[in-house]
Amino acid sequence: MKTNIETKCVHDGWAPKSGEPRQIPIIQSTTFPYATSDHMGKLFDLEESGYFYSRLQNPTNDMVAAKICSLEGGVAAILTSSGQAANFFAVFNICEAGDHFIASSSIYGGTYNLFGVTMKKMGIECTFVDQTLPLSELEKYIKPNTKCIFGETISNPTVNVLDFEKFSTLAHSHGIPLIVDNTFATPVNCRPFEHGADIVTHSTTKYMDGQGVCVGGCIVDSGNFDYMAHAEKFPGLTTPDESYHGLTYASAFGKAGYITKITAQLMRDMGCIPSPQNSFYLNLGIGTLALRMKRHCENAYTVAKYLKNSDKVAWIHYPDLEGDDNYELSKKYLDNGSCGVLCFGIKGGRSESIRFMDALKFISIATHVADSKTCLLHPASHTHRQLTDEQLEEAGIATDLIRLSVGIENVEDIIADIEQALANI
Ligand SMILES: *Cc1c(COP(=O)(O)O)cnc(C)c1O
Numbered sequence: 001m002k003t004n005i006e007t008k009c010v011h012d013g014w015a016p017k018s019g020e021p022r023q024i025p026i027i028q029s030t031t032f033p034y035a036t037s038d039h040m041g042k043l044f045d046l047e048e049s050g051y052f053y054s055r056l057q058n059p060t061n062d063m064v065a066a067k068i069c070s071l072e073g074g075v076a077a078i079l080t081s082s083g084q085a086a087n088f089f090a091v092f093n094i095c096e097a098g099d100h101f102i103a104s105s106s107i108y109g110g111t112y113n114l115f116g117v118t119m120k121k122m123g124i125e126c127t128f129v130d131q132t133l134p135l136s137e138l139e140k141y142i143k144p145n146t147k148c149i150f151g152e153t154i155s156n157p158t159v160n161v162l163d164f165e166k167f168s169t170l171a172h173s174h175g176i177p178l179i180v181d182n183t184f185a186t187p188v189n190c191r192p193f194e195h196g197a198d199i200v201t202h203s204t205t206k207y208m209d210g211q212g213v214c215v216g217g218c219i220v221d222s223g224n225f226d227y228m229a230h231a232e233k234f235p236g237l238t239t240p241d242e243s244y245h246g247l248t249y250a251s252a253f254g255k256a257g258y259i260t261k262i263t264a265q266l267m268r269d270m271g272c273i274p275s276p277q278n279s280f281y282l283n284l285g286i287g288t289l290a291l292r293m294k295r296h297c298e299n300a301y302t303v304a305k306y307l308k309n310s311d312k313v314a315w316i317h318y319p320d321l322e323g324d325d326n327y328e329l330s331k332k333y334l335d336n337g338s339c340g341v342l343c344f345g346i347k348g349g350r351s352e353s354i355r356f357m358d359a360l361k362f363i364s365i366a367t368h369v370a371d372s373k374t375c376l377l378h379p380a381s382h383t384h385r386q387l388t389d390e391q392l393e394e395a396g397i398a399t400d401l402i403r404l405s406v407g408i409e410n411v412e413d414i415i416a417d418i419e420q421a422l423a424n425i
Contacts, residue, residue, distance in 0.1 A: 005071065005188055006290040013067030013283070026280045027059045045245055046252075046264060056267050060276035064283045068208070068218045071187035071286075072200050075223030076259035078267070079216060079279060083183060083203020085272035086217030087111050088119075090179050090201045091148060093262050096236060097123030099147045102138075104131040104162070106155035106396060107181070108203075109383060115150070131155075131162065138170050147233060148177050153192060154184035154319065154338055156369065157379060157403040158396060161319050161329035161338070168196025175230040183207070184339040184370060188293040195333055198225040199258070206370030207339070209285040210292055214278040219262060223255030237261060292372065292408055296340030299414065300406040306415050307344050312422045314400065318342035340407065341369055345400035352425045353378050353400055359421035363414065374407035374414050 014024045032051040034040045042048040051057055061079045069077035080086040095101055103115050105128035115126040127141050131151060149171045151162045162180065171178040177198035182190060186207045192200050202208060204216040227250040231238040237257055240246035244264055249257040267273055274282075297320065304318035319330035319338040330338050346353045357365055357378060366375035367383065377383060380392055380399045389399050406414060 008067070008070055009188075009290045010287050012070040013063045013065075024060060024063045024280060024283055026276050028276050029058075030054050046247065046260070054276070055271055055273055056263055058273065058276050058279075061274060061279045064279045064286070065218060067283065067286060068187070068202065068204075069220050071191075072182070072220045073187075073191050073193050073222070074200065074220035076256045077218060077220040078259050078262055079204070079218050079274050079282075081217065081272045081274045082215045083181075083201070083205055083217040084110055084114060086201040086203065086219050087150075087181060088114055089262050089266050089270075089272070090199055090219050091115070091119070091124075091150065092122075093258060093266060094177065094234060094236070095119075095124045095147045098145060100125045100127065100143050100145045101148045101150060102127050102129055102141050102146060103150040104152065104155070105129060106131055106158050106160050107150070107152050108156040108183075111150075111181070131160065131167075135166050135170060138166070142170070142174050146174065146176060148179055150179045150181070152181040152184065153190050153333070154341070156184060156341070157343060157377070157401070159184070159317060159319055159326070159338065159341055159343055161326045161333060163329055164192065164195035164197065164333055171198075172196070175233060177225040184341060185334060186289060186293055186339075188290045189297070189334045189336050189338065193222040193224070198222050204282050204285075205368075207293060207296070208289060209282050210289065210371055211281075211285055212368055212371040212373070213285075214274075214281050216274050216278055216282055219259070221255075221258045223258075225258075227257065241265060293339070294336065295408045296370075296406060297337030299408065299411045300340040300342055301337065302411045303404070303406050303414055303418070304342050306418070307342075310422060312347055312425060314345040314347045316342065316344040339370065341403065341405050343401050343403055345398055345402065346422075346425065348425060349400045350380060353402055354381060355425050356421050357402070359424040361417050361420070362409075363417050363421075369403065369405040371405070372408045374405065374409060374417075376402055376404045378402050 043050050043052050065077040065079045103126050168178050179199040180192040180197040181201045182192050183203045183206050200220045202218040227234045227237045237250040240248050249261040253260040301320050304321050307313045307316045319326040363374045379397050
């Protein structure tokens with residue numbers, strides 16, 4: 001009955017019993033007391049499930065995680081305080097000092113820095129690969145200590161679509177899981193588990209929230225990857241955790257082992273849990289996710305066609321546009337369109353781009369993407385301004401690249417604003 005995504009967005013995660021609140025309750029409490037010492041002890045041993053401290057688990061957070069889990073078709077999920085925390089935990093739950101993993105070089109800059117700089121200091125090495133390379137070339141980057149592969153369904157900011165078939169073949173032929181950041185596509189437009197991904201992450205800060213009110217993240221596990229079958233590679237999941245009474249996550253919890261380890265070990269030791277109040281806001285956002293994604297895609301497609309025909313525009317990249325480099329991948333993996341984000345360059349480069357942006361009326365310059373208000377960013381002048389033109393080129397970001405996040409306003413108004421700003425150059 002509740003099988004379609006629009007219905008799941010509204011209903012899943014919380015089914016009130018007779019007389020209970022219709023909206024999910026905000027359980028704004030750090031602690032959950034128990035009547036007997038024995039009961040409390042069993043919770044700590046993970047012998048019984050129940051809440052005891054919100055750094056590990058909170059009912060409101062769990063309801064929203066359960067909704068996202070259902071949307072993605074996973075077996076278990078956990079919310080985190082940010083998308084950065086989600087991607088860090090997703091990889092760190094598998095890799096430890098001395099391990100190596102592979103990530104696409106087109107991923108979000110914050111994740112690139114986390115993997116390439118911060119995790120390197122923890123003794124975990126990441127190799128960034130050009131995701132358009134053929135499988136035979138990608139295979140050369142696999143080492144004996146490679147533990148996972150990471151990519152984004154649609155990359156931020158370059159909106160390239162991941163070739164799931166190629167990357168899941170690469171991962172699974174070497175006995176390692178594929179982790180996919182599904183932030184831009186959302187489960188409305190792509191469910192990575194249906195295409196071979198094992199773990200999905202989200203920055204819920206973007207479309208899921210949709211209103212730009214709270215930073216958050218989520219990790220969802222498909223339960224499909226069999227860690228026990230490659231036990232020697234993943235000791236953190238397949239050997240006893242001395243810090244948790246000698247528990248072996250993958251055997252004690254089966255398909256829920258991966259997420260249980262994040263809860264019991266990473267959340268316990270590092271925190272990064274969202275506040276229940278933020279999870280409540282996130283849930284309100286997800287209620288309209290399917291409606292909004294449809295509108296974002298329609299609007300972005302119309303704006304993309306407008307920009308393509310403008311003689312002030314040097315180039316445009318939007319995966320749903322016929323003839324785009326990513327058009328075939330978009331048609332193959334993205335059911336209902338890609339997302340509201342597109343990239344383009346203005347003739348005249350840096351200086352004309354700035355003139356264009358400063359002339360915009362309601363479209364704002366913002367370090368944000370993927371929410372209901374149209375906004376844009378020029379990486380060369382903003383997020384990446386410390387880089388030289390050569391360094392930008394290396395990062396795959398053209399100096400004239402403008403990232404436009406098309407919102408849910410009336411598309412005629414969006415185009416009118418762009419048109420009057422382009423007239424200034
Ligand atoms: C924004 C973003 C992140 C980081 O998420 P935060 O919620 O800002 O920490 C990770 N991945 C992608 C694709 C993003 O767009």
